[in-house]
Amino acid sequence: xxxxxxxxxxxxxxxxxxxxxxxxxxxxxxxxxxxxxxxxxxxxxxxxxxxxxxxxxxxxxxxxxxxxxxxxxxxxxxxxxxxxxxxxxxxxxxxxxxxxxxxxxxxxxxxxxxxxxxxxxxxxxxxxxxxxxxxxxxxxxxxxxxxxxxxxxxxxxxxxxxxxxxxxxxx
Amino acid sequence: xxxxxxxxxxxxxxxxxxxxxxxxxxxxxxxxxxxxxxxxxxxxxxxxxxxxxxxxxxxxxxxxxxxxxxxxxxxxxxxxxxxxxxxxxxxxxxxxxxxxxxxxxxxxxxxxxxxxxxxxxxxxxxxxxxxxxxxxxxxxxxxxxxxxxxxxxxxxxxxxxxxxxxxxxxxxxxxxxxxxxxxxxxxxxxxxxxxxxxxxxxxxxxxxxxxxxxxxxxxxxxxxxxxxxxxxxxxxxxxxxxxxxxxxxxxxxxxxxxxxxxxxxxxxxxxxxxxxxxxxxxxxxxxxxxxxxxxxxxxxxxxxxxxxxxxxxxxxxxxxxxxxx
Numbered sequence: 001x002x003x004x005x006x007x008x009x010x011x012x013x014x015x016x017x018x019x020x021x022x023x024x025x026x027x028x029x030x031x032x033x034x035x036x037x038x039x040x041x042x043x044x045x046x047x048x049x050x051x052x053x054x055x056x057x058x059x060x061x062x063x064x065x066x067x068x069x070x071x072x073x074x075x076x077x078x079x080x081x082x083x084x085x086x087x088x089x090x091x092x093x094x095x096x097x098x099x100x101x102x103x104x105x106x107x108x109x110x111x112x113x114x115x116x117x118x119x120x121x122x123x124x125x126x127x128x129x130x131x132x133x134x135x136x137x138x139x140x141x142x143x144x145x146x147x148x149x150x151x152x153x154x155x156x157x158x159x160x161x162x163x164x165x166x167x168x169x170x171x
Numbered sequence: 172x173x174x175x176x177x178x179x180x181x182x183x184x185x186x187x188x189x190x191x192x193x194x195x196x197x198x199x200x201x202x203x204x205x206x207x208x209x210x211x212x213x214x215x216x217x218x219x220x221x222x223x224x225x226x227x228x229x230x231x232x233x234x235x236x237x238x239x240x241x242x243x244x245x246x247x248x249x250x251x252x253x254x255x256x257x258x259x260x261x262x263x264x265x266x267x268x269x270x271x272x273x274x275x276x277x278x279x280x281x282x283x284x285x286x287x288x289x290x291x292x293x294x295x296x297x298x299x300x301x302x303x304x305x306x307x308x309x310x311x312x313x314x315x316x317x318x319x320x321x322x323x324x325x326x327x328x329x330x331x332x333x334x335x336x337x338x339x340x341x342x343x344x345x346x347x348x349x350x351x352x353x354x355x356x357x358x359x360x361x362x363x364x365x366x367x368x369x370x371x372x373x374x375x376x377x378x379x380x381x382x383x384x385x386x387x388x389x390x391x392x393x394x395x396x397x398x399x400x401x402x403x404x405x406x407x408x409x410x411x412x413x414x415x416x417x418x419x420x421x422x423x424x425x426x427x428x429x430x431x432x433x434x435x436x437x438x439x440x441x442x443x444x445x446x447x448x449x450x451x452x453x454x455x456x457x458x459x460x461x462x463x464x465x466x467x468x469x470x471x472x473x474x475x476x477x478x479x480x481x482x483x484x485x486x487x488x489x490x491x492x493x494x495x496x
Contacts, residue, residue: 027244027247027297027300031247034293050277050278050279050282051279051282054279054282054283054285054286055282057286057289057290058282058285058286058289058326061286061289061290062285062286062289062290062292062322063289063319063322066289066292066293066296066315066318066319067315067319069293069296069297069300069315070296070312070315070316070319073296073299073300073308073311073312073315074312131278131338132278132279133278133279133339
């Protein structure tokens with residue numbers, strides 16, 4: 001059962017991601033991306049990470065992609081304005097090499113830790129006792145408090161920067 | 172396993188059936204109440220007291236010609252009403268109707284509601300875009316900006332309740348509101364979280380696209396906004412979605428702030444339905460009373476008044492919990 005669901009979500013995520021790149025209409029690209037986010041959320045639920053799954057949907061599908069659609073509609077981007085991208089032989093080769101490198105990097109970086117690495121203190125039983133959200137909150141605000149606050153500072157800086165740039169009047 | 176599945180299917184069918192029936196009669200209720208407020212009768216010809224009006228409307232809409240504009244994006248044009256309608260219905264999956272009557276109690280129930288609720292906007296935005304008409308597009312753009320803006324205050328307004336309960340499960344939130352303060356006041360969240368409650372009601376009214384926040388379909392300027400080009404059942408789907416959302420928001424407000432099914436004497440489900448009905452009546456009353464916002468007022472109010480108030484409410488609640496603990 002779990003495998004069937006995993007395969008469904010994984011294939012859906014992959015197919016939608018490919019669709020997002022290949023679609024000529026920006027709106028359909030955006031819709032494919034939203035589908036990918038849903039499939040990912042499904043994968044998170046299969047991993048018993050309900051909090052991440054729903055936050056993922058709220059933030060990405062519910063807010064960011066709505067703004068994407070807003071901008072696409074505001075600029076009224078049509079497929080005709082975007083001739084299909086053509087890749088030369090060299091470009092194809094380079095892309096394949098980069099993809100292979102990325103895959104190898106992921107496999108080397110994450111693989112050993114999953115298979116060989118020591119198990120964390122949160123197994124499924126503790127999670128069920130403690131609650132998913134509570135566990136994430138504890139880790140976030142105890143072990144990773146400083147990185148967490150730093151990240152929020154970076155986001156704040158980016159936000160102020162965007163406002164300053166947008167408000168600047170050309171002389 | 173079979174028994175569990177059967178029970179789940181039965182519960183889902185029961186809730187869906189009741190919600191759809193309520194949606195149909197909500198249209199009649201709204202027209203009757205607004206009629207009364209404007210000192211006229213409202214629908215009264217079809218059946219006794221106009222009670223068969225929703226059925227007549229449904230049949231009429233089913234048999235109307237279904238038009239898809241030539242330059243519309245066919246797939247999205249047909250897909251959009253469904254996108255608008257489905258989230259409105261699946262919200263009810265986590266709402267506790269009674270002590271043991273909830274379809275499913277998940278530990279992040281409130282986040283589920285917000286995740287599903289944030290998808291309803293796609294139906295409107297995509298409908299506006301796919302119609303390939305300037306009124307529809309303007310309506311869609313407005314609703315995208317409006318709903319993203321007010322979703323922030325909506326999300327922040329319920330954080331106080333979450334902090335006081337310490338859980339995101341709607342069942343836990345209702346159960347935490349049992350009992351009394353000093354033997355008189357019910358322990359409902361609306362008393363300590365009054366500011367949050369007010370912000371929640373205003374923002375949810377904006378999320379529903381109802382007057383005074385009905386700019387996406389402002390008929391005096393945009394013909395009918397995002398659903399200008401829609402006809403027949405697809406048009407009806409948008410309306411069903413709006414009314415189903417209204418019931419969902421009322422049920423959520425009841426659950427979060429008015430103690431859900433908690434109440435003395437009467438059976439829990441009756442209490443729940445009474446409170447939900449009260450909220451629905453309030454939404455209709457507001458629509459009949461207040462004029463529409465101007466677009467800049469709408470944005471200014473959302474970002475400069477509601478959002479800071481909601482943030483202040485979160486900080487104040489956190490401080491109060493720390494001091495009282």
